[in-house]
């Protein structure tokens with residue numbers, strides 16, 4: 538990519554040139570682009586969402602250069618305890634369902650700091666993770682990790698070095714890949730004949746029902762519905778042999794894709810397709826109405842937070858997720874409203890949030906401050922965090938932005 542970003546004209550799933558823009562969040566810096574000093578020049582890129590009129594796949598109108606987003610990365614999955622627990626159970630499921638021999642090869646695309654592969658000790662395992670600083674953590678834990686972006690050519694290299702994979706897993710990363718055709722051809726190259734490609738990704742139905750506009754950011758290029766998964770699988774002679782809805786990251790789906798020659802479509806696939814039709818997700822008009830609701834919702838969030846600031850309340854952010862940076866930028870909430878944000882990730886502590894330049898501090902900074910409200914940016918961990926912070930909640934209300942504006 539010559540420029541740091543590029544307009545996309547072809548649908549990433551079905552290749553039709555029928556993309557219709559419906560939601561414009563403005564020009565925002567990359568959501569994981571935490572900066573070391575405030576008030577420096579930051580690059581912003583258009584954040585615009587389109588839907589394909591042909592297959593109804595929801596996707597970004599512009600792609601930002603992946604080297605810029607992922608060479609050095611600030612998100613370390615293992616820093617969120619609930620997600621580590623989730624992946625421990627995920628590993629148990631995959632092991633019980635698909636693995637029977639320690640010679641079996643398990644490959645993970647977007648393996649990050651080894652949060653999932655750590656639970657496959659004893660198997661032949663390989664992570665593929667482009668962010669060098671994050672891959673280094675996995676390697677230090679003894680998890681073999683190839684530092685690269687997965688693609689058809691990387692799949693060929695991997696096959697030549699390791700042979701066929703019995704299971705390929707890709708969690709919260711399929712949406713990050715611009716070239717979905719290369720991804721699927723790569724899976725075809727690397728997967729054994731009766732192997733399974735397990736994908737977990739936020740489900741667009743939940744984004745839509747839960748006002749999760751803040752999960753739209755440059756890293757997240759695709760927003761999958763069952764319509765889009767079926768279209769993608771069929772193009773590559775695969776079927777969705779199983780699917781589960783899983784309560785992480787605001788509501789996700791786990792898709793089990795297998796070669797059409799070895800499996801049949803699960804009943805729940807048809808049920809979810811019906812659900813999506815009933816919601817109107819097969820009609821472009823639905824997406825335009827959704828965008829209008831999000832714009833209205835932005836006004837509500839902005840007004841509430843600015844009212845608190847006008848009353849001189851001290852507000853501290855809880856969690857500095859990438860999505861929080863979209864919410865803060867889109868709703869125009871900066872240092873005039875929020876004093877600082879606490880986060881468990883060492884790589885984020887001591888930095889400033891992209892675009893809004895709010896300081897990020899370690900969790901114990903909260904103990905020393907006199908706080909009137911906590912603003913829960915990591916709303917996807919609502920239950921775990923509210924439980925963990927039971928003492929603090931006796932004196933301090935939590936403002937929760939998503940799925941509904943709530944003070945608890």
Ligand code: DWN
Nearest residue numbers: 612617709756856857858859860879880881882915918
């Ligand atoms: O797809 C992606 C998902 C899986 O993770 C990536 N593109 C980037 C990232 O998205 P995110 O940054 O929006 O994810 P989280 O999981 O909502 O981030 C939570 C943040 O909050 C982390 O920085 C850790 C922090 N945290 C905390 O400070 N205290 C989390 C918990 C649970 C806590 O108790």
Ligand code: SAH
Nearest residue numbers: 607614646647649668686687708709710713
């Ligand atoms: N799988 C982890 C991490 C998700 S964050 C989890 O679910 O918690 C997305 C990860 O995918 C990042 O670590 C990012 O560096 C990586 N990534 C981005 N593009 C990729 C690609 N083309 N191939 C492999 N990994 C990629």
Ligand code: ZN
Nearest residue numbers: 548551589592
């Ligand atoms: Zn399409």
